[in-house]
Amino acid sequence: MMKGLGGLGDMTKMMKAAKEMQDKMQQMQQDLERITVTGESGAGLVKATCTAKGELTALDIDPSIFQPSEKEVVEDLILAAIKDAQRRAQDRMQSEMSRITEAMGLPAGMKLPF
Template sequence: MLKGLGQLGDMAKMMKSAQDMQAKVVQMQEDLNNTVVIGESGAGLVKARATAKGELTGLDIDPSIFVPSEKEVAEDLILAAIKDAQAKAKEREQSEMQKITQELGLPADMKLPF
């Protein structure tokens, strides 16, 4: 189709690849918004739910941690569960981005989107 056009044909391929990459990144972002990760602390006494984009969506707290004299322990467990959920969300997002870069033949450590 673009045989006699030399580098213009290569440019068309590059533009198509860029469009494909953009579509994959958009789809991945949507998928991450719908994916739930769960962070835990205190051997499961506190669980935090978040989207794989890191948005906290819920907490599940075992009532046994609500002892008035243990207020600081409860706060620490809640914070630890939230941080664990956020870390899992970040790992998931990086893993999905790495899949896209590998599919496109880009270096695995390349940061997307640009």
């Protein structure tokens, strides 16, 4: 390709690969904002939805749990659902990152810059 330029051909190839990786990482960041996961608690009485980046986007509470004497239980269920959604978001993000790194031929478990 760039005969006679020695290591410059390799450098060009490396720069192109770095640019492709950067583009894929940007696309993955955008995808993670669109992917949603739902966590739940209380056998589905409370559901929390968040993006794969962990941003809470929705909370669904079954009206049957609204009893003044159960206030603390409801608060615990809400927190548990949010934590479950965030854990699922983290798992999904790691899964997406693994998929991208494998597609790029990078070693499994390689930590990327985010």
